[in-house]
Amino acid sequence: MAANGITLARKLPELKECGLTSVNISLDTLVPAKFEFLTRRKGHERVVDSINTAVDCGSNPAKVNCVVMRGFNDDYICDFVELTRDKPINVRFIEFMPFDGNVECQETRSLLTNAGQSGKGKLFPGLKRLQDHPADTAKNFRMAGHIGTVSFMTSMTEHLCAGCNRLRLLADGNFKVCLFGPSGVNHILPCHSDLLLNFSFLQVIEPDHIIAIASSSA
Template identity: 75%
Template sequence: MKAATMRRYLTNITNFRLGFTTFNCFLVDSEVGSYRGTHDHMSKMMYATSCVSLSEHPQNDKEKEKENPVSDMLIDSFGRMHTYLRVSLTERCNLRCQYCMPPEGVDLTSSPQLLSLSEILRLANLFVTSGVNKIRLTGGEPTVRKDIEQVCYHLSNLKGLKTLSMTTNGLTLARKLPKLKECGLTHLNISLDTLVPAKFEFLTRRKGHQRVLESINTAIDVGYNPVKVNCVVMRGFNDDEMCDFVELTRDKPINVRFIEFMPFDGNVWNVKKLVSYSEMLDTVVKKFPGLKRIQDHPTETAKNFKIDGHCGTVSFITSMTEHFCAGCNRLRLLADGNFKVCLFGPSEVSLRDPLRQNATDDELREIIGAAVKRKKASHSGMFDIAKTANRPMIHIGG
């Protein structure tokens, strides 16, 4: 067998001591683009560790709860501390949602140009040791990545990380979720824009509505509380379903999150399709007059509400009509290794290229810190965003 083929197979069964517990593990193949430099906190060879012994998982270690101090690298020129990193694991997706992808599809980055597992872990560790305490996994669709369990396990083991969450379309989630939870996935957002199967197929250009509902119920069954359900509201498509979505919160620990329709390359955004926060709120209040505002954290992206007698909650994400830039604490690492400080800003800087050129941690911190310092006070208005060249949402990460 050729050496290049041999590298694709897991070899050398070994034992790897992590903390005070020994796990059976397998060496990860040294794929193209794997990290080849040095690092204080991980060896050159990364390990794909079996998720065993939940009671001994580092997530339960009290030492893990201690946060790392926020370094200057993560503080922008307006004093905002960026402690939340969104990591896109892949550009691939098993749906073709119209607000995410143009009808003709998009050109995907070739596999060698995407971050490997070891590269993701090195960069994530650098962010966490600098003060990031929350990581959200996105895509594309993160569950289509074959090593998603290993990604979750290793990220959840980073000292100082308090939250490991994921945004998913839920299509294949139900069967993977118990293992993902064992591997340290602490929070979950599931995207669902309609409760009508025919509408689902029209919007996503695929079948699978029932499977998404099953994933939501599975998430509840395995103990996620709340299960966040993301719903992009579009006039003439699903704005008539808002109160039906709110009904989901009556007896289940679901947080329905209504999201204003946002412009991205290729999604044919039109202001006429936008249902504003004030209009959405009026719609819900008319049917549920017991809606009451909850005190939000300063860095919260959503405006959160509780309804008397309901188990769950309702939220509104108002990026277009009432932005929340002043409290923004989010940064983005794209699947191709580009670093983005604002969802709607076109500026990106590559971390993959210096990483593969054996940049030191200090050199990477300098690149990251300079990008963070360039972050603007707020993003542009929705009409300017619609005219600004950016990337399709599937490239940026949900």
Template identity: 65%
Template sequence: MRRAQWTALCSSRAGRWLSSSTAPTHRSSGAAAIFHRQGSVAQIHALALEKEFQSPDVDHQDGDANFLSNEKIRSPLTKKDLEVDFLNRRSGTEEIAQVSDMLIDSHGRRHNYLRISLTERCNLRCNYCMPAKGVELTPNSELLSQNEIVRIASTFVHGGVDKIRLTGGEPSIRKDIEEICEQLRSLPGLKYLAMTSNGIVLSRKLPRLQAAGLNQLNISLDSLVPAKFELLTRRKGHNKVLESIDTALGLGFDPVKVNTVVIRGVNDDEILDFVELTRDKPINVRFIEFMPFDGNVWKSKKLVSYMEMMDKIKQKYPSIYRKKDHSTDTAKNFQVEGFQGTVSFITSMTQHFCSGCNRLRLMADGNLKVCLFGPSEVSLRDAIRSGMQESELQQVISDAVKRKKAAHAGMFELARTQNRPMVHIGG
């Protein structure tokens, strides 16, 4: 998408937001002037919205009964939609990953996908990822080195992992990111090397990362309105993210996945605008249900469910249809008829996908986490630094995988369970 198109879309979206009944009203000479003027009205709107975002809702109480009785949570999906969902999850026609017993848990799930957090540092401060007061960073000496990352990854790939995703923090700020990509991509058996990035510094690095073997990409973008972007991330850089999406499209990444965490009262009014991004470009917009992590002040009333989002989308785009998912997909995938791109939903809160989970997480400090929401961790850093042999390391991994539970707790139990901030775990 050309920069002029991005600017027009975002300016249009900003203008509608500023003139809407939910935003404070101020006289202005146009959206373009507002968002490019120092000390602008946009900053006032951002501050006002931040106050609204943080203020408690005294008219509603969190709780299973109140939340689940909400009309907006009830399914707008047709019987056909539900049948497709069932068949997608139960289909046995997909190629079964060839993995060793080390990566098969006690429930028969085969883990061929490893997410590696390269750093706890980030150049944004997203509300849903990092507590307002920040986080205590692990000392550099306790983080995995490049050689340690590659050694541990090699063990997983040898066991059957064929996809690795690099996360953070923000992985692109790590100075040796290109060397890490080159070494990981050279591991025999690895098919996919992916990365999730906030896009702030990605544009200038992406050509070299692609040359080093990066072949899948997710870019986080939670608002098309610059002021709301600054509210959510506590930093500037909206244009840089758009530039990174443009660069990725120009380099031929297909699709370019755009991750959007949807939060009620903040960006849920932009759902249709994000769908529109998929009209003419190979963009896969991935709407993510707001999830609870330490410090992100999760409340059920902020959660916009997958079914509520679908209801809104179907009203404007009745031709949207369900695509076939792989049984291990975390996303429910759709496409508006005639659109080039696709729309997906990560439904961790309202319709978990634990039965098909094939993912493991290696955090920047070397701890292995077998479930995003599970509190248990085991240190692979300490294992290899103690001189552990390969067979012993494999046993440590196997034991951790075998302890993985069949499913995570319900959303309200998760909200009460202590877990690390997302920036520590890895996005």
């Protein structure tokens, strides 16, 4: 489950009882003032508390998504890596992606691409490349002596769509395969029936197959 972490800490124990095993929490800065500027709300301490609670609840790893923006938070990258020293946290550095007309930054893209390709150098000395899962969309590393891991998601520079197997359930009740996809399939009504729910999954995963079934039944 992906969340902003503002109210997640108090809900995590119950979510764990319901079967939740992993969480992705967004945190783009370790500076409270910058957090408030970026998100237009207070709550930095609550997000950090949610990350720690996720670790305490057994999320291994607890994933922290950090969108890197040059001139805003790139000077704290090493501090983010330090979060992985003593806790099973996976810090995931993500390239800035052009949603809703925002402007992507080529300099930031090159920063993460170079780091992710080498895992070495002045910025990230001591990173060891790890074996990736076939469906991973990130390059995974571990700093020598650290419990947690570091990942680089360079989806704008190096397209990773071919290996992605994500099926996303959004807050509005829609299933989507890709965040860039034009539309989703609503699951609110189908969730009352196993047959309809399975059909809604197929609508997202294999829309051409569904069209063929509908055409042959007509």
